[in-house]
Structures are given as structure tokens and as C-alpha cells.
Amino acid sequence: MGDVTDFPTEFARALPKAELHVHLEGSVDPATMLVLAERHGIEAPAANEAGIREWLRFDGFPSFLERYFWVCGLLKTADDFAHIAHAYLSHAHEQGAVHVELHVSSSYHIVEREADWSEVLAGVVAGCERAEADLGISSLLIPDLSPHLGADAAHQALDVVLAELHPRVVGIGMGGPADNWRTEDFGSAFRRAREAGLHTVSHAGEHGPAWEVAHALDEFGAERIQHGIRAMGDPDVVARLAEEGVACDVCPGSNLALAAVPSLDVHPLPAMLDAGITVTLGSDDPPLFATSLLAEYENAWNLCDLDEDGLRDLAINSLVESFASTDQIEAWLDA
Ligand code: ADE
């Protein structure tokens, strides 16, 4: 990194931008966690927000996932989902987002909690509609399958998702620990999703090696990769991402919090841009990582010695790579 000048916060806020990598359940802030725990008679790990923030410190991906799934378990009713969707979209709107693609941990709700997906979906959609009506912010949904539950569970979740395809549901994703990708056939689930007209994305190359990224491209037909930072370990995978124009939705703050990188100074974001990979920025699970969409633009500014044009390019990438309609994307670009 060279000399770092002050991040132009208001310039960055004013850029029309999309956030393509944020988990709805990971967007719940500590105050809301306490309200939900109280509402549903669930014992909270701390009595106040500061205590929850303390509890949210983790020492790696497995301990993060324990906390993430505890938050998932706080979400019971359609109202809960409507509230958190609206709350996050309001927050994103304050940061200049015109569009958000919310990942929803569908395998957790459908397979692990055996929840009524119609109720989950109705709640999330109600929150999205209210945010669109109040604030004009656009939003689409990407139900995520969980690799750690295995391929049968992925098909089970997909059956339920495909049975009720709301127009806001535009893609299927994959998120969670991915140790068993080589032993289970998740590709057939992604094939079914594509045949049903859905886009496909996948977490890959976050903690695991570059082959995960190639696997997500080959087996899942992933159109975007969440994270993808470890792709930089294999020049062939880097070349594929660049040549095939597959964007990586990168979240430096998340990578630091989950120790996927030892420090921000050595984050591969500058190398990804230099290699010609299309990058969009996301906040992943913002309150859990004490980050935000704008904070990720600031991280990119510091890491890559960007100027204002560089920030604008990242914002444009996020609009262009979104699954919004071409007309809508053009309208945002022309605004
Ligand atoms: N689910 C929520 N956050 C995630 C992350 N950072 N990686 C994989 N799955 C996730």
C-alpha cells in the first residue's frame, strides 16, 4: 500500500451501487438479537448489546458458524423475517445501495428447523416490498444450500424452494463449510435449479483452496463466486475467472474477521483487480464482523490505493453483475 488519503465517504455513499453478497440472517444486529430472543423465550448468551458484541468474537469459521446458526434460530415468524429484511434494506439504502441480493439460508430453515418456507418467504418478501415502497430500494433473494448437510438435504431444500418460486427468488447459492464437495453430488441440485430458470452462485475459495472455485464453475455453473480469494493460489483458476468474466463478490472485512487472511494488508483484492477479475464488494454478515457496505469500500480504497474512479468502477461492477433486469441496470447506470 502506498500513501493512503482519506476515504471520500460521501462520494462513496452517493455512488449508486448494489450489494450482492450479504446474508439476511447475518445482517441481524445485536439489539435485534436480544429483542428476538426475548420474544421467543430463547436464552441469550449475554444480557446487553455490549455483551452480545463480546460473544460475537470468534476464533475461526467453525465458531462463527455456531453463532450464525444461533442467530438463525431466533427467526421464527413471518414478522421476524419481514422486520430484519426491512431493517437491513434501510441500512443498505442509507449507504447508497439501490439494490441488494439477500442470501437466505434456506437449508437451515427448511431442513434443520423444518420451518414453513412459505411463511419465511412471505415474511422476507413483505420486508422487501415495504423497503421498495418506502425507500425505492430494489431487492432480490438467493436461497443458499448448505454443503455440510449433504446432497440429499440440498435436493430436499431445493424441492421446497422450487415449489414456490416467488419472482424475487432469482438464484440458488451455496454457503457453509464445504469439506464434502468431492464426495457428494451437489451439481445435480444446481442443474435442477438452472433448469427451473434460476441463476447460480456459490461460496468458494474463502477458506478452501482454488480448486473449490473451479469446482463451483464446472459443477454448479456458478455465475458469480462469493469470496473467491483463494483462487489467487492457482493461475489457471485466476485466468478462468478473468476470461470467463465470472465476478467475485469479495468481503475483506469478513475475510479478516474469519481469519481467512492474517491481516488486511495482505488481502488479495489488489491482485484480483490486477489480474482482471471483476470484483464486487459485499459485507457478508455485517454486524457479526463489525463492518458495513461502505466500510468495505473504505477497505478497498485503502488496500488498492483507489481514486474516485476506482470506487466508481467497483460500484458499476456491482450493478452490472447483479441479477436485476437489463433495463433496470441500464437505468441505474444512466442515473
Ligand atoms: N454463511 C454466512 N456467512 C458465510 C461465509 N462467510 N461463508 C460461508 N457461508 C456463510
Ligand code: ZN
Ligand atoms: Zn457469505
